[in-house]
Amino acid sequence: MSFLPQIVFLIIFGLAAWILAKRVKFLNRNIHLGKGTTRNDQTDARWKTMMLVAFGQQKMFKRIIPAVLHLFVYVGFIIINLEVLEFVLDGILGTHRLFAPFLGGVYVAAMNFFEFLAIAVLLSCVIFLIRRNIVKVPRFTKPEMKGWPSMDGNLILIIEIVLMLAILTMNATDQILAERGVEHYLALGGLAFSGLIQPLFEGLSDMQLIIVERAAWWFHIVGILGFAIYVTYSKHLHIFLAFPNTWYSNLKPKGEMENMPEVTNEVNMMLGIPTDNPNEPPAEIARFGAKDVNDLTWVNVLNAYSCTECGRCTSECPANITGKTLSPRKIMMDVRDRAEEVGKSMDAGGKGLEDGKSLLGDYITKEEINACTSCNACVEACPVNIDPLSIILQMRRYVAMEESGSPAQWNSMFQNMETSFSPWKFSPADRFNWAEKVKEEEIK
Amino acid sequence: MSNYKVPTMAEMAAKGESPEVLFWVGCAGSFDERYKAVTQAFVKILNKVGVSFAVLGPEETCTGDPARRAGNEFLFQMQAVANIQVLNGYNVKKVVTACPHCFNTIKNEYPELGGNYEVIHHSQFLQQLINEGKVALQGGGEFKGRKITFHDSCYLGRANNVYEAPREVIKALDVELVEMKRCKTKGLCCGAGGAQMFKEPENGKKDINVERTEEALATGANTIAVGCPFCLTMMSDGVKNKNKESEVKVYDLAEMIAKDMGI
Ligand code: SF4
Ligand code: SF4
Numbered sequence: 033m034s035f036l037p038q039i040v041f042l043i044i045f046g047l048a049a050w051i052l053a054k055r056v057k058f059l060n061r062n063i064h065l066g067k068g069t070t071r072n073d074q075t076d077a078r079w080k081t082m083m084l085v086a087f088g089q090q091k092m093f094k095r096i097i098p099a100v101l102h103l104f105v106y107v108g109f110i111i112i113n114l115e116v117l118e119f120v121l122d123g124i125l126g127t128h129r130l131f132a133p134f135l136g137g138v139y140v141a142a143m144n145f146f147e148f149l150a151i152a153v154l155l156s157c158v159i160f161l162i163r164r165n166i167v168k169v170p171r172f173t174k175p176e177m178k179g180w181p182s183m184d185g186n187l188i189l190i191i192e193i194v195l196m197l198a199i200l201t202m203n204a205t206d207q208i209l210a211e212r213g214v215e216h217y218l219a220l221g222g223l224a225f226s227g228l229i230q231p232l233f234e235g236l237s238d239m240q241l242i243i244v245e246r247a248a249w250w251f252h253i254v255g256i257l258g259f260a261i262y263v264t265y266s267k268h269l270h271i272f273l274a275f276p277n278t279w280y281s282n283l284k285p286k287g288e289m290e291n292m293p294e295v296t297n298e299v300n301m302m303l304g305i306p307t308d309n310p311n312e313p314p315a316e317i318a319r320f321g322a323k324d325v326n327d328l329t330w331v332n333v334l335n336a337y338s339c340t341e342c343g344r345c346t347s348e349c350p351a352n353i354t355g356k357t358l359s360p361r362k363i364m365m366d367v368r369d370r371a372e373e374v375g376k377s378m379d380a381g382g383k384g385l386e387d388g389k390s391l392l393g394d395y396i397t398k399e400e401i402n403a404c405t406s407c408n409a410c411v412e413a414c415p416v417n418i419d420p421l422s423i424i425l426q427m428r429r430y431v432a433m434e435e436s437g438s439p440a441q442w443n444s445m446f447q448n449m450e451t452s453f454s455p456w457k458f459s460p461a462d463r464f465n466w467a468e469k470v471k472e473e474e475i476k
Numbered sequence: 477m478s479n480y481k482v483p484t485m486a487e488m489a490a491k492g493e494s495p496e497v498l499f500w501v502g503c504a505g506s507f508d509e510r511y512k513a514v515t516q517a518f519v520k521i522l523n524k525v526g527v528s529f530a531v532l533g534p535e536e537t538c539t540g541d542p543a544r545r546a547g548n549e550f551l552f553q554m555q556a557v558a559n560i561q562v563l564n565g566y567n568v569k570k571v572v573t574a575c576p577h578c579f580n581t582i583k584n585e586y587p588e589l590g591g592n593y594e595v596i597h598h599s600q601f602l603q604q605l606i607n608e609g610k611v612a613l614q615g616g617g618e619f620k621g622r623k624i625t626f627h628d629s630c631y632l633g634r635a636n637n638v639y640e641a642p643r644e645v646i647k648a649l650d651v652e653l654v655e656m657k658r659c660k661t662k663g664l665c666c667g668a669g670g671a672q673m674f675k676e677p678e679n680g681k682k683d684i685n686v687e688r689t690e691e692a693l694a695t696g697a698n699t700i701a702v703g704c705p706f707c708l709t710m711m712s713d714g715v716k717n718k719n720k721e722s723e724v725k726v727y728d729l730a731e732m733i734a735k736d737m738g739i
Contacts, residue, residue, distance in 0.1 A: 044731060067578035124604070147482070154726060183668065213613065248683075255724050270530070285580075285584045285635060285636055285637075286634055286636075287580035287584055287634075287635025288635075289585065291588045291589070292553075295549045296557075296589060298550070301555055302554070302559065304559070305561075327522065340685065345575055348662050350684045350688075351678070353687060354526070354667075354677075354681060354682040354683065355681030356677070356680040357678070357679075358678075402675075403677070403678040405665045405668070405684070406669050406670030406671075407630035407634065407665035407669055408630060409529055409634065409664070411634075412634050429548075430547070431547055431551075432546060432547030432548045433547065433549060438546060438548070441676065442671060445542060446546070446548050449540070449542075449543055449551055450556065454503040454538050455503060455538060455542050455673075455674050456503065456507055456544075458536065460537070461533055463506045463507070463536060464506070466501075466512040466515050466531040467482040467519070467533070469516065470482060470516045471481070471482055472479065473480050473520075473737075474478070475480055475523060476739055
């Protein structure tokens, strides 16, 4: 027997692993363009959030139809990947259906279940394609979804469909060969779903069947390796990053805006309040708020790489609903695009962050961030606990404190607050006037 | 018969007393013509029920919420730290406020700057009074049998998970509570949060408060209940925009309870 297929397999497998390792390094570095922040407290709550939201798909179930379809694809993905383990071992060892003899009836039951999942995945993907391209669900047709993002969404569905067809074809031809008693092939006693397409291949000779079976096998395994690499370039990174992303969720009340301790020190000094360590010189503050991707935290950038571009945030955003340019999904896509741009430039020995561009300005406009009501609808809606609001508010800080570039009406609000301690221009002396009337009334 | 009283912390301190709870009025509650009625209604309820309370009066200033959300962290912290000094000076333990923005800021953001208090929203406070039987509702009066819808404020609901208290308060009146299509966790903002109250909205197809008012009107309710000064303004403006102000009224929860109590 020739070892050629095994050698070819090992080369392909090794190559895929090498490319993947490089991609992981690239992505990890990009995420860490963001500033350090610690989110390692309350580990119990973090595990629980991850299990519920990422593993348990809790937030998906706010919309039942996509939730069920997505669940099929998700469960299918995880479980069919168990089969890939056998594929890889078969590929390396030159065996065929390595586990079958050991597992016996369990193996047949498992194969039937995998086939059921393959069909469920296939149908779900077809429905998803229809929702995107024929029904045109509004959240998939927003301006930020033009071009690559929409192509990416469709491509992955088509790849999944083709991969599932390959599994079914492989099983169907494999079983005809086994029934004909061809050496190497094991009869599993009839597989429920691929059995249905067996008649398509009955007319082929043994040799032709072997070619189809092998082709489907190779197509499937190479397809899966290719898919794994493709995922790292795509919004489908969420299938891996949803887990760390939910683990690092913001566990504080949604209304609480992150404090800036560097400001507290200065405020305390201005008000003459003793600080904790008065001898410590004030920290060197690089920049207040966020202008570019490196001013955000790495959790913000991780959020961006975990975004599925599903648009649930945008479809709940009051600003977007009423036609403003703000779209929380676009904010996340912009952060990712900017991180990619900077990362690629750094790898090519280019200018990186010093390319004269910045996230705010070149990607995100002030008009967008000014329109946010900080209502947290986007945060609530996101199935993987992404927080677009955090990014928007950090950018507002940059505009207000570094540029004094807030809208004029906000600047006058700031002034009112400084001079009369109210956002409106009323005399502080009149603050208690409301009580006059009540005090004159008799209790009934 | 005696008159309603509005004691200040300073007055109380001068007498060596301290109230059970501080009523944080907020800027809108102090200055907004329409919202002053809510402050007055709430104070009347407190008087009627005999709750030991006080206000800061002239010593109160903005919590800093709009400044922080508009990005001016310096201004926010200046306001916050000054307020915390006053509150801590009076040894305040418990704060009640009718404004979800003040509620959120004092409850969630002041602790990190040294201000730790038990903070509750007036809807929670009213619910407690009703549950304890301290507020005896007549169940008749102006709201009897009315169809009422409640508009969730973002800073009460999503930001702090207070969804039930305001609904319990409404249900305690003899009325029919109807929900809007977008409610509770999926509620739609009135358009004023995040300092939007203090500037014109960005260009779009529509103003947010109009969208929200349309949704409220679609329920067929003739009363829109709110628990926030900004929501009150935005929804009232929305109703005016739709020329419905003669049929549809916008009220704060405290006003509804006070009316039902006949005060
Ligand atoms: S928080 Fe801002 S971005 Fe998010 S939904 Fe609300 S308005 Fe839109
Ligand atoms: S941020 Fe969340 S809700 Fe918005 S598009 Fe990305 S994954 Fe979807």
